[in-house]
Amino acid sequence: MTILECPPTVDLDAAKRILQARSGNGQSELIEVLQDVQRTYRYLPEEVLKLIAEQLDVPPIEVFRVANFYKAFALKPKGKHLVTVCMGTACHVRGAPRFLDEVLGQLKIKPGETTEDGLFTVETVNCLGACALAPVVILDGQYHSHMTAAKLRKLIQAAKKADQQATEAVRLDSVKEFNDYRKQKAEAQKSRTTTVILSSGTCGQACDSLKVVEAFRRELKAKNLEKKVALRVTGCHGFCEQEPLLIVEPKNIFYCRIKPEDVPEIVAETLQKNQIIDQLLYTDPATQQKIVHENEVPFYKAQERVVLGQNKLVDPCNIDDYIASGGYSAFLKVATKMEPEAVIAEVKKSGLRGRGGAGYPTGRKWESCRKAKGTPKYVICNADEGDPGAYMDRSVLEGNPHAVIEGMLIGAFAVGAEHGYIYVRNEYPLAVEHCRIAIQQAEKLGLLGQDILGTGFSLDIKIARGGGAFICGESTALMASLEGKVGEPRPKDVHTTEHGYLDLPSNLNNVETWANVPSIINRGAEWFASMGTRHSKGTKIFALTGKIRNTGLVEIPMGTPLRKIIYDIGGGAPDGHKVKAVQTGGPSGGCLPEKMFDLPVDFEALTEAGSMVGSGGMVVMDEDTCMVDVAKYFLTFLSDESCGKCVPCRLGVSRMLEIVTDITHGRGTMEQLDLLRELAETVSLTSLCGLGKTAANPVLSTLKYFLPEYEAHIKKKKCPAGVCRELIHYTIDKKECTGCGLCVKACPHHAIVKQGKFCRIIDANCQKCGICRDVCKFDAILVN
Amino acid sequence: MSEYVSLTIDGAKIRAPRGTTVLDAALDYGICIPALCHLRDVTALSGCRLCIVELVKDGRSKVTTSCTLEAEEGMVVLAHSEKIVKARKNIAELLVAEAPNSKAIQDIAVRCGVKKVRYPFRHNNCVLCGKCVRVCKEIWQSESLGFVGRGHNRHVALPYNTRPEYCKHCNYCIDVCPMTIVPCPGSMKKGEEFLCGQCESQLSMAANAPDTCVMCELGAGFGCSRRHT
Numbered sequence A: 001m002t003i004l005e006c007p008p009t010v011d012l013d014a015a016k017r018i019l020q021a022r023s024g025n026g027q028s029e030l031i032e033v034l035q036d037v038q039r040t041y042r043y044l045p046e047e048v049l050k051l052i053a054e055q056l057d058v059p060p061i062e063v064f065r066v067a068n069f070y071k072a073f074a075l076k077p078k079g080k081h082l083v084t085v086c087m088g089t090a091c092h093v094r095g096a097p098r099f100l101d102e103v104l105g106q107l108k109i110k111p112g113e114t115t116e117d118g119l120f121t122v123e124t125v126n127c128l129g130a131c132a133l134a135p136v137v138i139l140d141g142q143y144h145s146h147m148t149a150a151k152l153r154k155l156i157q158a159a160k161k162a163d164q165q166a167t168e169a170v171r172l173d174s175v176k177e178f179n180d181y182r183k184q185k186a187e188a189q190k191s192r193t194t195t196v197i198l199s200s201g202t203c204g205q206a207c208d209s210l211k212v213v214e215a216f217r218r219e220l221k222a223k224n225l226e227k228k229v230a231l232r233v234t235g236c237h238g239f240c241e242q243e244p245l246l247i248v249e250p251k252n253i254f255y256c257r258i259k260p261e262d263v264p265e266i267v268a269e270t271l272q273k274n275q276i277i278d279q280l281l282y283t284d285p286a287t288q289q290k291i292v293h294e295n296e297v298p299f300y301k302a303q304e305r306v307v308l309g310q311n312k313l314v315d316p317c318n319i320d321d322y323i324a325s326g327g328y329s330a331f332l333k334v335a336t337k338m339e340p341e342a343v344i345a346e347v348k349k350s351g352l353r354g355r356g357g358a359g360y361p362t363g364r365k366w367e368s369c370r371k372a373k374g375t376p377k378y379v380i381c382n383a384d385e386g387d388p389g390a391y392m393d394r395s396v397l398e399g400n401p402h403a404v405i406e407g408m409l410i411g412a413f414a415v416g417a418e419h420g421y422i423y424v425r426n427e428y429p430l431a432v433e434h435c436r437i438a439i440q441q442a443e444k445l446g447l448l449g450q451d452i453l454g455t456g457f458s459l460d461i462k463i464a465r466g467g468g469a470f471i472c473g474e475s476t477a478l479m480a481s482l483e484g485k486v487g488e489p490r491p492k493d494v495h496t497t498e499h500g501y502l503d504l505p506s507n508l509n510n511v512e513t514w515a516n517v518p519s520i521i522n523r524g525a526e527w528f529a530s531m532g533t534r535h536s537k538g539t540k541i542f543a544l545t546g547k548i549r550n551t552g553l554v555e556i557p558m559g560t561p562l563r564k565i566i567y568d569i570g571g572g573a574p575d576g577h578k579v580k581a582v583q584t585g586g587p588s589g590g591c592l593p594e595k596m597f598d599l600p601v602d603f604e605a606l607t608e609a610g611s612m613v614g615s616g617g618m619v620v621m622d623e624d625t626c627m628v629d630v631a632k633y634f635l636t637f638l639s640d641e642s643c644g645k646c647v648p649c650r651l652g653v654s655r656m657l658e659i660v661t662d663i664t665h666g667r668g669t670m671e672q673l674d675l676l677r678e679l680a681e682t683v684s685l686t687s688l689c690g691l692g693k694t695a696a697n698p699v700l701s702t703l704k705y706f707l708p709e710y711e712a713h714i715k716k717k718k719c720p721a722g723v724c725r726e727l728i729h730y731t732i733d734k735k736e737c738t739g740c741g742l743c744v745k746a747c748p749h750h751a752i753v754k755q756g757k758f759c760r761i762i763d764a765n766c767q768k769c770g771i772c773r774d775v776c777k778f779d780a781i782l783v784n
Numbered sequence B: 001m002s003e004y005v006s007l008t009i010d011g012a013k014i015r016a017p018r019g020t021t022v023l024d025a026a027l028d029y030g031i032c033i034p035a036l037c038h039l040r041d042v043t044a045l046s047g048c049r050l051c052i053v054e055l056v057k058d059g060r061s062k063v064t065t066s067c068t069l070e071a072e073e074g075m076v077v078l079a080h081s082e083k084i085v086k087a088r089k090n091i092a093e094l095l096v097a098e099a100p101n102s103k104a105i106q107d108i109a110v111r112c113g114v115k116k117v118r119y120p121f122r123h124n125n126c127v128l129c130g131k132c133v134r135v136c137k138e139i140w141q142s143e144s145l146g147f148v149g150r151g152h153n154r155h156v157a158l159p160y161n162t163r164p165e166y167c168k169h170c171n172y173c174i175d176v177c178p179m180t181i182v183p184c185p186g187s188m189k190k191g192e193e194f195l196c197g198q199c200e201s202q203l204s205m206a207a208n209a210p211d212t213c214v215m216c217e218l219g220a221g222f223g224c225s226r227r228h229t
């Protein structure tokens, strides 16, 4: 065993500097300080924690609890290389558990542990927000998409081998100055005739978009086109499967899957000669036709992109883009021409309901916060987005942070708030960064701060980073976390609009809710209410992932049938597979079978069917997905993420998981199914917070719609989808096997031998990792 | 404003000082609502969820915990409706499967009508009721203990797992702990757990009259007034 790399005594100087930069606010700074310490030291040394407790005047047990609660914190040093494996829903469905086990076996550790030599730490996260590229792994900060067991093995070996070798500040003080500024920026945009729009959000960057951007900068400079052609690097456009995307405006030419090598040709042909490059165009998989213009792509055509559509109009790191395209005018209208009550009335009339899960009417929430006694009041943006398989909040915050800020300004004006927070999960570094830049730019211009544009209205917004705990998305837990405490929910007998953050009136809304507000003010409540169904108005963004052709973010009017989303927009299952079910709403939602696909997607209809709109995750499953395994997956997630405070959720979920695990291992009985149902009902009836109250949905909905699969596991001891490891085994089809021996070489467990002309699997050695199946070119490896 | 409010619990009219919780009001009147994490004089944890009741209002009912529900004038509360009794029984079953080695938890299970435990026993030493944590913090102002870890890792711990110098050695944490109440003579040995059926009288009392006191040992812990008078 080699000695760990960390020094025996901890150097406290860095910690002292961190504390100096962030002193003054006591416990509410605690989580931010710990984040900084974690980043600097790669773990939280006990000495440093003691120092923090002393300096921030927080009881040591509190610091210890907080350090233990959030996944982002480690109390032991981490390895030199950090492998982060996404176990989100989309990645799960595409086989993440298989290669996780494989890499853990290879390194001989458990998740969260560090190898003896201190080189590798393997961690799991619940969704990295790149679901379209699932399964995803991060090795030392670098995203790797479409991972397989074999690829990951190579990556780790490569890392081991490498080791062995060794903006101008202007402040606007009045509405007039602001309007002049906008005119000037809009003019400046017009001076360039062509705009090249490149998407470079998290998914884009995972597909090397940054290199494409670099190449464009170089090429435009070399060809002396900088004055004529504007390059706009934007956030995600939603069609994540085809990243990086490029649009040439005003002609609306659409190229996808651009590589850095393509750039010189694009500049020479398309920009200089107006020629279209055929092989970069998008091919419609249904008709095999090439499509030239962005607005003709079927994926986009069937959508109504009110919120997401703005992403391509702005460079998120440049406030001028947002202003030039009409940004902040809704806020000006409100602050100069409207009374707070009128703003609330308008939002009420629009019928906007919270996009964070529960669908609570936004206007009503604002009203009760306005009426609540106590100052100062707070507006908070919930960007915790813990649902594994949903990433629209990330995309909006990353791609158009100013829309969220403007929404918060309007909301703050309406409820009478003076301070704002954006609570972002730490797993979204780009969103945190873009938000930080956006807030700085808005502050510099005088759009945030004291006496904004001379209107007498003031608001400041701060960013708080979450520490990797799903439960912190729940409103009371989020506010506890903002106060620097562990994120445990409290009973909601008193509403947070009256007693929220620091016991003061606090108005919490989701990212997408806030982003909808400016358009409602600008285009009117009637316009918004004209979209959607009777009780669910407007559009909603869904993250369409899993076993489907076109993965990405889709924005559709409420009430659109599932069928349209999955087949018209999503293009159905790839490679001749058949869609079996769709999981909506993440861990709080449920699975709906294909026969229910005519259901209109809105808050009421989905809830009635036993699922939820929830966060807007939509994971498509085909016949290779085992529904019992899906239930097990969500129960595992929930049992990890339950805060553990209340009995029904902590013990109930863990017992449900125990039962479902029994079933997937072939030990289940039919009586257990009744117990499972009864338990599920008790958990949802008696749990303290929303997590427990909805925790039964994945189980109840799969029991309701996919009972035969449960029965097959119990009675026949078979997993029809061939997923549950204990019930399957691998064999080689002699008819297909050519004896090429690829599998023999690939199998890391020496479980395949060549026997005569064919290969044979030795059952005793087989770990069911599936690597052989991935390498076999003749589909000769069977699972049954 | 009057000092008292009147409310109805399970059909009985009750008067309670303004500001008391429904649970305390019920216990004072001898209506036994089972509870585990409740302790008078410290903040409610609202964790065990045994004290759930139905609050009936405008023809609709809402399930909530009585230990966090403040008694209000005219309130109508059902503490033993069919729905509540069933859910409570299921919660008690979960608890006793976790800690069959505690007389207090066994009593609660019996009181809530659990006759059979359908889960494998787990034999834990703590049911995370948080009594120790809260008396330490709120009554002794010491904060030597806290809940550490999330979800299934949640446990009670000392800061950095060592007893701090400011611990007052009052042992109050041990006094309130439901796990330390002397086990009944029935077998609670590891590997031989069963639901204690020795107190036949308790079982039949619980079965025949669901809201009567079965003299559970826990009464001593949470200050059920019946037990001591």
Ligand SMILES: Cc1cc2nc3c(=O)[nH]c(=O)nc-3n(C[C@H](O)[C@H](O)[C@H](O)COP(=O)(O)O)c2cc1C
Residues within 6 Å of the ligand: A353, A354, A355, A356, A357, A358, A359, A360, A362, A382, A383, A384, A385, A386, A387, A470, A471, A472, A473, A474, A475, A476, A508, A509, A510, A511, A513, A514, A615, A689, A690, A691
């Ligand atoms: C366990 C749990 C997790 C949640 N996670 C989120 C989340 O990640 N993002 C979010 O906006 N809302 C989340 N919510 C919903 C919030 O509690 C809250 O209802 C919402 O942020 C309110 O904003 P809205 O009215 O705009 O939807 C969660 C709720 C629960 C119970």
Ligand code: SF4
Residues within 6 Å of the ligand: A471, A489, A641, A642, A643, A644, A645, A646, A647, A649, A650, A687, A688, A689, A690, A691, A692, A693
């Ligand atoms: S329902 Fe679950 S997450 Fe919510 S308070 Fe209870 S234990 Fe915590």
Ligand code: SF4
Residues within 6 Å of the ligand: B125, B126, B127, B128, B129, B130, B131, B132, B133, B156, B173, B176, B177, B178, B179
């Ligand atoms: S140690 Fe005892 S008093 Fe403390 S939480 Fe556990 S069971 Fe309750």
Ligand code: FES
Residues within 6 Å of the ligand: A086, A087, A088, A089, A090, A091, A092, A126, A127, A128, A129, A130, A131, A132, A134, A135, A136, A388, A389, A390
């Ligand atoms: S990136 Fe893996 S599920 Fe979202």
Ligand code: FES
Residues within 6 Å of the ligand: B034, B035, B036, B037, B038, B045, B046, B047, B048, B049, B050, B051, B052, B065, B066, B067, B068
């Ligand atoms: S006594 Fe009310 S929840 Fe435990």
